[in-house]
Amino acid sequence: MxxxxxxxxxxxxxxxxxxxxxxxxxxxxxxxxxxxxxxxxxxxxxxxxxxxxxxxxxxxxxxxxxxxxxxxxxxxxxxxxxxxxxxxxxxKDYFLLDEFLPKPGNVVIDAGANIGIYSVFAASRVGETGIVVSIEPFQANFEALSRNVEMNGLKNVRPVKAGVDERAGSAKLYVHERAINHSLTRPSAKSMVIELKTIDGIVSEFGLSWVDIIKIDTEGNVPQVLNGAKDTIARFHPRIAFEHDTPEESKNLESFLRDAGYRWSDLRTLTYACHEG
Structure with missing residues (x-):
């Protein structure tokens, strides 16, 4: 800088x-x-x-x-x-483009919710007719997320304590010094075993009839998260905002989005993808 x-x-x-x-x-x-x-x-x-x-x-x-x-x-x-x-x-990370700003009645999935800053903001926007599904695997972050949701009196947030990946099951979560950096893919000295879910599985679990926006901040496994959301993406064509880190990851994501019929824009450190249909 x-x-x-x-x-x-x-x-x-x-x-x-x-x-x-x-x-x-x-x-x-x-x-x-x-x-x-x-x-x-x-x-x-x-x-x-x-x-x-x-x-x-x-x-x-x-x-x-x-x-x-x-x-x-x-x-x-x-x-x-x-x-x-x-x-x-x-x-305005994750809603720098107008179409990514949550609107009344929207269904939003927050994969990698941390303590719920984006989730609380989105829930305040979608109102009583909308839903925000907030997914966070780390216990301390999940507890903070739940407190922040409660402090704001939000009844339209569905917290899910799990990691997000391409297959349900369990995996090692690497715990870093800063709570925003915990990752499934970046090794550290500390780790813990967490439950994994897919976005497709969570959509089915909550019986969601549509999904408008998927926000992904999962520290290194965006391709796996999208692979676990193929059915949701094919059915609902949600807008997708995510951060990626490496050229190889970027290439894989572009191939996925192209095959799914999406166009995308890279702004700052984020990618904003919308279906072309």
Whole structure:
């Protein structure tokens, strides 16, 4: 990231957090510490080096309760407030294109829901006639997701404690330092066995008559998630937003989408795919 871009990001982040109520002192302290370190580091991955330092200091794990301008309430750690909250609610990750913005009555599947930032936002948009299925395998994240759903009084969210893959069963989830990075495909020193479900299986389990949007943030196994959603994609042609990491993964995904009759756009780090029919 260039220094000019960094300063623009600093301004946006402070302005965004100024618009949010709750634990402002802690949130601004985190921002000040992060950007103070970021500006002076001149080697390696500055972003990761900053986050690792803040994690080691214990600051990242301090918990805050916040309320957005739209009245959405969350409990989360400071790192989650710094990164995913800003990325989703300010940068509009997963709904940068208008057709991906959840609308009243929509059915949305959130694969890799983490603590529920996108799920709560989507549920507030789809209303009582819509449904958001929030899928998250890691126990602490799932508990935070459930609390955030309850804090907002949302009755249209269906939490599912499982990983998402191309086949149902069980697998090893690799546990990383930051709760947003747990992965089925990226090894780490810690791991745990989790239940796996497919999107097709979850659609059948809940008896969903249609699906409008699938959001995928599963840290490395997007091709497998889509393979486990082939029937859902063929039947309902949902809009699909996802992040992918490697050229090989990108090539496989493009082949899948092309065969399924989709067109797509790559914006920032995300792919937005819509059926051509």
């Amino acid at each position: 260039a220094l000019s871009e960094a300063f623009s990001n600093i301004f946006d982040n402070f302005r965004f957090h100024a618009s949010i109520r709750g634990d402002r002192f802690l949130r601004f302290s985190y921002l000040i510490f992060y950007y103070s370190i970021f500006i002076f580091i001149r080697w390696g991955d500055r972003y990761l080096r900053c986050l690792n330092w803040l994690k080691a200091s214990g600051l990242s794990d301090l918990r805050v309760r916040i309320e957005t301008r739209e009245g959405l309430k969350f409990e989360m750690d400071l790192h989650t407030a710094f990164d995913p909250l800003f990325s989703i609610l300010h940068n």
